Amino acid sequence: MARRITSEREFRVALLRARAVPIVTTMAGSACALLPIVTSWPALPPLGLLMLLAWRLLRPEIWHAWIGLPLGLFDDLLSGQTPGTSMFLWTVILIILDFVDAQLLWRDYWIDWLIATIAIIAGISLGYWLSGLGGTEASLLVAVPQMILSVLSFPVTVRLCRLLDTWRLPS
Numbered sequence: 323m324a325r326r327i328t329s330e331r332e333f334r335v336a337l338l339r340a341r342a343v344p345i346v347t348t349m350a351g352s353a354c355a356l357l358p359i360v361t362s363w364p365a366l367p368p369l370g371l372l373m374l375l376a377w378r379l380l381r382p383e384i385w386h387a388w389i390g391l392p393l394g395l396f397d398d399l400l401s402g403q404t405p406g407t408s409m410f411l412w413t414v415i416l417i418i419l420d421f422v423d424a425q426l427l428w429r430d431y432w433i434d435w436l437i438a439t440i441a442i443i444a445g446i447s448l449g450y451w452l453s454g455l456g457g458t459e460a461s462l463l464v465a466v467p468q469m470i471l472s473v474l475s476f477p478v479t480v481r482l483c484r485l486l487d488t489w490r491l492p493s
Contacts, residue, residue, distance in 0.1 A: 344377045351374075355370075372438075374390070379437065380480060390414075390415065408449070438476050
């Protein structure tokens with residue numbers, strides 16, 4: 323049964339929830355970089371990027387490409403990357419997703435997963451390449467387990483975003 327919004331206060335709360343949930347969950351995904359996990363290789367998937375991709379592929383109408391700048395800056399500040407790395411990569415990924423959406427007539431689950439796989443691998447690879455420009459020599463082979471774990475955890479991220487999407491939008 324659909325619940326009706328009867329007051330202006332309920333309308334404002336519903337509007338705030340509809341706008342804030344994708345942003346807050348993406349920022350929470352980026353904040354997972356602060357978890358005290360100690361490994362000798364990159365083990366944790368870039369959860370901020372996964373949330374960004376999941377929301378963008380699930381609801382393409384909620385975000386424009388410029389949202390990659392503030393969310394990428396937040397991710398850069400929390401993850402310790404060079405400021406501008408995630409800002410650049412996330413914005414480029416969102417621009418490419420806009421282009422892909424304009425070219426495709428339809429998408430299904432498998433196409434979304436393929437698009438996300440390409441974006442995840444490109445994002446991690448280019449992030450390592452951009453961090454190597456500062457003089458550090460890091461082999462990309464170190465990031466392969468992180469890429470595989472990220473690609474395999476993307477469906478769980480989409481499921482979480484879908485559950486949050488049913489909560490954030492009053493039906």
